[in-house]
Amino acid sequence: MPQPLDEIYRRLLAHFGPQHWWPGDTPLEIMVGAVLTQNTNWENVEKAIANLKGADLLELHRLAATSTGMLAELIRPSGYYNLKAVRLHNLLRAITAEHASLESFFAADLQALREQLLAVKGIGPETADSILLYAGGFPTFVIDAYTHRLLLRHGLIGEETDYYEMQELFLSALPEDVALFNEYHALIVRVGKEFCRKTKPRCDTCPLRELLPGAVA
DNA sequence: TGCCAGGCCGGGT
């Protein structure tokens, strides 16, 4: 009998197929998207990123040199734009202060990078892990609201379980494999958007319905 | 129409 997290992954992959995530062309774009999507619909983030592209600012040093006021206007559609402009600026300046390129920034070990990212005001555990996994290719697992909700509804955690406990569930249950961590999180977001939303869950048609507590197998 | 979306921080107990 496979572990719940193995079974959930198998079913999600069988149902949806590979997601080939993160939506973003370059590590910088992925990093920017990770900040902009904080508590925000991805559709809005896309508009903001399109604005940055249109202004030809999706380049590390040009973006780091852009004023927060200008950034705020460009990223307005992503919401919380004043806050996020400062957060983006904090992140980009922290990187360019020490490194000439993103490649250089990522040329360190996972733990050290994680600490550096978390030291930036506005970068929390999820944003840091998203950047590390999807932009940097490091083997870490991203926990988001969908993951929390999924684990909760499947009875695998309690309400109060924190980020690192949830992350440890995945890290200890799965082989350390960047492609797997990437794909699994992408599938969780996919099933979350479609079936496991906060207000209108559609558990009756969810591909995981047979795994839900109380389901008749 | 009100409520929500791939968080995080800071201030008040």
Next chain:
DNA sequence: ACCCGGCATGGC
């Protein structure tokens, strides 16, 4: 150590 309000646009 919690708990909670604030941040903001666009879509259903």
